């Protein structure tokens with residue numbers, strides 16, 4: 009095994025001047041990624057030059073310019089395809105995709121679902137700010153119904169997509185959520201995503217302070233986080249609040265699974281939902297992802313983490329097995345494997 | 353040639369050899385036609401393989417409907433396969449069949465107008481019931497109303513005799529009926545004196561595994577057809593065609609798509625880089641995906657993408673990682689890939705896009721051939737977005753141009769279009785199998801960080817290509833993308849002067865590829881009255897037409913462009929060496945428009961958009977028209 013270099017955060021910061029609006033949530037994400045990279049390199053036994061950032065178009069997609077890694081700022085919505093091609097042909101690289109709600113869920117929706125479905129070993133960071141920032145403020149596929157924007161002055165008529173739901177339906181093997189400004193939690197999920205073998209997607213709530221300021225405040229503002237978010241941890245009861253005094257229980261009413269909030273003190277401890285990120289059944293993750301303020305805390309952390317061979321791994325194996333079984337391809341011979349005749 | 357050696361007895365080049373009853377002819381054009389469920393493609397392919405194998409030159413033209421199973425017995429459901437086999441060096445599947453096999457009235461109706469006057473017509477009597485005639489839109493039975501009077505008609509009970517022959521097998525009625533294509537093949541084998549053993553071997557290869565039990569009945573049907581023809585004494589004569597004089601070596605029959613796939617595999621060998629192919633299924637390019645997917649043991653990775661855009665994106669990702677990134681499609685797919693190709697132009701990555709052209713616009717004619725994507729390949733993107741464009745001229749040449757496409761892509765760090773078409777893709781010819789070890793290898797540089805940082809957009813002084821720096825090389829980390837690049841550093845730049853510089857640089861880089869491109873070769877004289885300049889799959893028909901005209905003493909030459917952007921260095925000189933220039937194309941004059949704009953030379957076009965390749969006669973007629981007009985003009 010090759011020696012793992014010791015890196016510091018600075019090794020991952022490029023010389024490019026960062027050009028997001030002052031106060032943008034993207035700064036915080038960049039800082040967390042740069043901070044956790046040295047640890048990721050150790051934990052995944054990767055060198056800096058083997059880690060690649062690929063992005064699409066949008067504010068978020070400027071990200072690769074600010075990392076001192078190999079980076080490719082591609083075209084709108086297509087980052088997962090370019091990342092897939094890179095990962096399939098160079099399986100030893102660690103490939104990150106940086107995308108936004110418009111990039112990943114609107115113009116690039118098809119690529120996202122298929123990259124996830126195939127379980128390509130990609131780490132996808134979806135910066136969700138519920139708005140089009142770069143084009144100066146139109147609604148996005150995650151904007152709330154009725155949202156007034158430049159392109160919806162009377163309010164949007166469209167229901168938003170829930171990225172976690174989409175990821176579940178697309179059979180992603182690692183699904184997590186984080187708040188851009190909540191560093192500790194974000195570094196935790198970033199590290200877990202990096203260590204996961206297969207498609208990993210992290211929805212990051214990112215405030216666009218210019219065009220959609222405060223859209224996540226109800227749960228993401230520091231003062232609201234304890235009461236209105238719950239950090240999911242595998243094998244632990246789903247509890248939240250200042251002293252973890254509240255919890256989530258599940259009841260089946262009229263045949264439907266329904267979560268409800270309880271005071272931990274009022275119920276039998278065993279009735280509180282215990283998070284199982286590895287459950288082969290996606291129902292729990294789906295149910296959790298449905299919870300939203302004001303009735304519920306917004307779940308953060310890892311929703312789902314399941315083991316399935318990745319596409320790149322399987323493809324590599326097909327190549328290896330084919331070579332073992334048939335011997336390395338000999339084109340001269342192969343071209344002559346059809347019916348041939350000789351003219352003398 | 354069809355116009356010389358013919359199965360019809362009136363030809364002056366036929367030679368009746370009394371001793372064994374065979375008439376010797378130089379070539380035969382035969383067309384098998386039936387319903388798309390009748391197995392005409394298999395029959396045609398088998399007879400073609402055998403024709404090549406016994407030493408004839410061949411050229412084939414399959415023609416089938418876009419629907420998998422159009423309603424049986426109707427005109428849109430007709431499927432056909434034309435083969436030209438010859439003792440001469442031929443270039444085309446031929447204009448007019450000497451022999452037409454029509455298994456039902458629809459097949460007759462669609463194909464009869466092509467049959468040569470006096471030609472041989474083999475009909476399946478059992479397929480001409482009232483209902484069948486009605487489905488084909490015949491009000492009268494054409495066998496009785498005199499419309500077949502000009503042909504040698506053999507109206508044979510193919511289905512019934514065939515069914516009787518396979519009666520004692522375990523076949524269901526439907527399966528039994530399906531063997532009639534082999535019965536028909538047996539008749540044809542008798543007619544052209546082909547031993548059946550190789551066909552029997554092939555049938556056994558086709559029916560393996562679960563279908564193994566079908567092999568014996570099909571062989572039975574084949575033999576029954578042969579014996580039937582032998583017994584009935586209906587045929588006036590049998591025919592034999594001599595062997596063609598081909599350069600020595602080992603040959604096989606190959607279709608354009610097969611040669612394309614093999615060529616890309618060879619490109620990986622030549623460039624010393626792994627091949628990565630991503631594609632979305634599309635007619636008529638899917639066979640390339642099928643072929644390459646079989647070759648995992650060559651280290652070839654293929655991916656069936658979720659759409660055309662993803663396919664090109666994956667190929668770009670692979671190219672970014674240092675592999676030979678390839679995507680294949682047809683015109684509608686190229687339309688979807690356009691933006692991503694622009695990215696590869698901006699990122700200066702070697703990407704090859706194979707377009708097997710079909711009839712357009714929109715979904716157009718999926719199974720029919722056309723050459724109308726030339727402008728799309730050269731210009732079809734936003735911005736000034738130059739790419740190299742190459743186009744093979746024959747099915748076998750697809751191999752060479754596939755290798756060439758990647759050599760150029762890697763040398764100049766640019767996307768390259770490989771423009772094939774449905775005619776080349778599905779057509780076939782004997783192919784002198786190349787020796788891989790004799791192909792010149794291309795030395796592809798792999799920059800390392802050992803001597804310090806390399807600017808990602810620094811330029812090779814000869815080619816102006818940027819270095820192919822790939823992820824994984826320590827010390828050379830950099831960021832690229834679709835935003836305008838600053839020259840040398842590759843950093844994002846909004847500087848207006850830099851933008852103009854970069855646009856010109858990308859163009860001049862592609863134009864510089866002329867240094868790697870061979871000059872146009874002349875077929876005929878270096879100068880004269882008329883030049884016929886073609887590109888792509890029209891070469892065979894052009895050459896044939898030019899040869900015929902030259903034989904009559906006309907001053908005509910031809911040349912064929914395999915490189916459409918940039919053009920070979922001598923293109924202008926060649927154009928100026930002739931009084932007149934004709935560009936035949938299966939479009940409305942795309943190459944002609946570029947040549948006229950570029951060289952200010954007057955050029956006439958011969959343009960056809962019927963989903964079919966040119967017939968030799970169509971080009972020949974145009975040549976005489978142009979040459980005689982000129983004569984008249986001079987005289988007046």
Ligand code: SF4
Nearest residue numbers: 029032067141216217
């Ligand atoms: S527009 Fe919004 S998302 Fe974009 S950089 Fe500015 S604050 Fe950030």
